[in-house]
Structure formats: structure tokens, C-alpha cells
Amino acid sequence: MLFSQVTDVAGPPTRQRVKTVGEFIRDYIDEYGPAYVAELWEAYCNFCNSLDYNQPTYSSFRSTVYVLRDEGLIALHHTEDTSGGVVDRHYYDIAGSRNDSRWRNVWKTT
Numbered sequence: 001m002l003f004s005q006v007t008d009v010a011g012p013p014t015r016q017r018v019k020t021v022g023e024f025i026r027d028y029i030d031e032y033g034p035a036y037v038a039e040l041w042e043a044y045c046n047f048c049n050s051l052d053y054n055q056p057t058y059s060s061f062r063s064t065v066y067v068l069r070d071e072g073l074i075a076l077h078h079t080e081d082t083s084g085g086v087v088d089r090h091y092y093d094i095a096g097s098r099n100d101s102r103w104r105n106v107w108k109t110t
Contacts, residue, residue, distance in 0.1 A: 017053060021064045022103040025074070026094060034077035034091040037062050065092065067106050072096050 019027070024044050029035055035043075041061045048055045056064075068074045075095035079088040102108075 018051070019047075020104055021056065021061065022068060022073070022106045025065065025068060026098060026103050029074070029092070029094050030098065034093040036089045036091050037065050038089075040065065040092075064106065068092075071102055071106055073100060073102060073106070 021044065024047060025040055028040060028043055038058075041056075041058050044061065045055045047053075065074070069076070069092065073094070073096040074092040077091045077093035079090050082089050096102075
């Protein structure tokens with residue numbers, strides 16, 4: 001099943017994403033190794049397109065990556081110079097537990 005049904009008291013059931021952005025990032029890095037933000041965003045946009053989801057903006061996606069980093073779930077693995085030399089490319093790898101509940105919703109505050 002690609003979608004789970006969420007019942008909203010104000011209306012009909014809505015589709016819930018099978019995988020959150022955090023879970024996608026965790027699974028992508030698990031499968032492909034350390035990755036940089038634009039690489040992760042492009043892969044997530046392809047994932048969204050394949051399931052007919054709306055894509056996040058690059059800015060909102062990058063913010064999620066930074067929150068994952070600040071929460072200790074991912075960490076800087078290494079940097080590489082880019083061809084233009086303007087900004088270094090930062091590669092991130094998993095630093096926290098793959099089973100941490102924050103992967104599901106890193107924005108949730110307790």
C-alpha cells in the first residue's frame with residue numbers, strides 16, 4: 001500500500017506520505033553513502049514525482065537537512081571544492097541511530 005488513510009474530522013480521508021523527508025534522507029544515505037544537499041533534494045523530487053506528491057522547495061528541504069544535522073542524526077562527512085569554487089559541497093552521513101523516532105518527524109517538539 002503506497003498511502004495510508006488519515007481521517008480528518010473536518011473532511012474526507014487524506015493521503016499521508018509513505019516516507020517522511022527525514023526517513024527518505026536516512027534511507028538514501030544508507031543505500032548510496034554520504035550525500036550533499038542538492039543530491040538528496042534531486043533524489044527526493046524524483047521520489048515525489050514517482051508517487052505524485054508535491055515537491056518541497058530546495059530551501060525547505062535544505063532546512064530539514066540542517067535540522068537533522070543540528071539534532072545529531074546526520075553529520076558532516078567531508079567537503080569538496082565545486083567547479084565554480086564559490087561554495088564547497090558538504091557531504092552528510094548518518095551519525096545517529098537509524099531507529100531514532102526523530103527520523104519520522106524531526107520538526108516535532110516534545
